[in-house]
Amino acid sequence: MDTRTYVVTGAASGIGAATADHLTKAGAEVIRCDVRDADLTTREGRDKLVSEVTARSNGRIDGLVAVAGLAIPSEATVRLNFFGTIATLEGLRPLLAAAEQPRAVAVSSLSAIVATDQTLVEACLSMDEDAAAAAARRTIESGRGRIVYPSSKLALNQWLRRTAVTPDWAGSGIPLNAVAPGVVDTETARTTFLNDPATHDFIAEAMPQPLGFPGPVDAIASLLAWTVSADNSFMTGQILYADGGAEATLHP
Template identity: 80%
Template sequence: METRIYAVTGAASGIGAATADQLAASGAKVIRCDVRDADVLADLTTPEGRDSLVSGVAAASGGRLDGVVAVAGLALPSDLTVRLNFFGTIATLEGLRPLLAAAEQPRAVAVSSLSAIVAADEGLARACLTMDEDAAATAARALVEAGHGRAVYPSSKLALNRWLRRAALSWAGAGIPLNAVAPGVVDTLTARAAFLDDPRTRALVAAAMPQPLGFPGPVDAVASLLAWTVSAANSFMTGQILYADGGAEATLRP
């Protein structure tokens, strides 16, 4: 059996690093991609960075990928969040798809978020889905200027969910399962800096996104699910948004 080859974006920290580590521990070859501390350095908020990702991964993989794990993301009240979370993720998946087509059992997964069902702005999500990046960035900046910057992140993830549900059908026709994992709040350094270390903000987030199995959740549990979705074992699931959220989605949408 050939060694499986994976590309993981956002692999320098958090969920991306944990997923890359788990895949490597399974015996796979892992191409770690990020803006720092990675095999392939690429800024996915820019067209040039997206091109660099594709060319770098193509060279490092030898022309074949068995799986893509698109984790890279931002949670800033900024148009950069839309450029990375939505357009950068799609560019990653579509740009690396030819390498997946060269594999016998290819798989792909993106990271979404529970917050997409809690605090997204429909207008920004629709703007993203026009596939006009500059227009979507303008819509994101307008939200920030109106004092609603916190909606940018969940809106980018809601748009990603909708794009993925549609795209998964054509990907399935090519024999490539495409799914998303939507974590709840997990214990990453980014989450600590953003709100977990502040008792008041932590309490507000915990109330908005209740997690019966624990708050915050463990990073490794999310990484394990991501790793499974791109494994050969996942042969019959596609187009799904899998909530790894400690029961939050079931609580909010019983």
């Protein structure tokens, strides 16, 4: 079998780096992308990503793992997590369509079921990026900046479930799914909240993970790798919760 070629965004650290390493160790060719290569909060950066991946892949990729994201109270979080992810998926879809067994997956978040703002979600789903950014600013100014991140992920989930079954994706033989991690032990998580005892305990209570808190990064990487493998031939439009049992605990 020919070596599969994958694109991983957000590959400089955390889940993205772990996934790229996992795929590489399995013998795949991996095109690693991060903000130093292309800023996906901007239209120019998104165009650059597509053009450079097209050139490096000779116009064909077997799998796409869209990990790049932000978790800060900023309009940039909406621009990257929702619009940047969609631009990556749609922009590289023709390269996937050129492969025999193409697959794509995006990274969502367990937090999308914990606290979101439906107005912000709907602003994203309007596909008007500037309007959605303005809605994010209003949310932050109202003192609810913490829900910008989960709202961007919920909007991504809803877009993905609607899109995965369309002619461009399922109809073209391209499974498209999302993995929604719980809290895992990344450097970003440690510096952001895990190392602060009060914040650690608050989040552990809000998102209980019976299998352990925080969870292992490698478990997320291996699941992402499977979703873009040739073995995943019949699953699409799914949000897979890799969260140590948190979703089942919160929604029994």
